[in-house]
Amino acid sequence: MRIGELATRAGVSVRALRYYEEHGLLAAQRSPAGQRYYAEPAVERVRLIQHLLAANLSSRTIADLLPFVDAKVSTPESRARLAAERDRIDAQIAELTAARDRLDQVIAISTSPISGCVYQPDPT
Numbered sequence: 200m201r202i203g204e205l206a207t208r209a210g211v212s213v214r215a216l217r218y219y220e221e222h223g224l225l226a227a228q229r230s231p232a233g234q235r236y237y238a239e240p241a242v243e244r245v246r247l248i249q250h251l252l253a254a255n256l257s258s259r260t261i262a263d264l265l266p267f268v269d270a271k272v273s274t275p276e277s278r279a280r281l282a283a284e285r286d287r288i289d290a291q292i293a294e295l296t297a298a299r300d301r302l303d304q305v306i307a308i309s310t311s312p313i314s315g316c317v318y319q320p321d322p323t
Contacts, residue, residue, distance in 0.1 A: 202227070202235045209245035216245065222258040224248050224265065255288055 206213045219225035220235070225244055227235035247268070251261045260280065267277040 200237050200239070200241070202237070205237045205241055205245065208242050209249075211245055211249065218258075219245065219248055223262045224258060254284075256284055260284060 200208070202213050202216055206216055209216075216225065216235075220227055225237075225241065225248065227237050227241075230236060248261060251264070252258075256264075264277060264280060267274060
């Protein structure tokens with residue numbers, strides 16, 4: 200199938216498909232004129248890539264994990280990589296939670312300002 204058909208069937212843009220190919224996530228066959236052609240399994244491959252991107256994995260991480268997916272194996276290395284990504288996301292969540300808590304303090308101060316009140320940061 201051509202790139203436009205794959206984009207439609209997978210629910211992504213043509214630009215996204217070009218990006219995936221550029222980053223080694225998706226492979227296309229080329230016609231003598233240079234047009235991209237994809238085999239039927241490309242639809243599921245694009246859906247998998249979308250799922251992994253939605254899990255906040257980077258293109259680089261996805262590219263590193265796809266050989267394990269293609270081989271249909273789960274190795275200590277691939278599981279460790281996924282666990283490290285989960286830990287990274289947990290750290291981001293903690294940072295965002297702390298930022299939200301600081302914003303809540305600012306909102307509280309702005310809602311009920313007390314004359315002479317000076318903001319004091321949380322000691323933690």
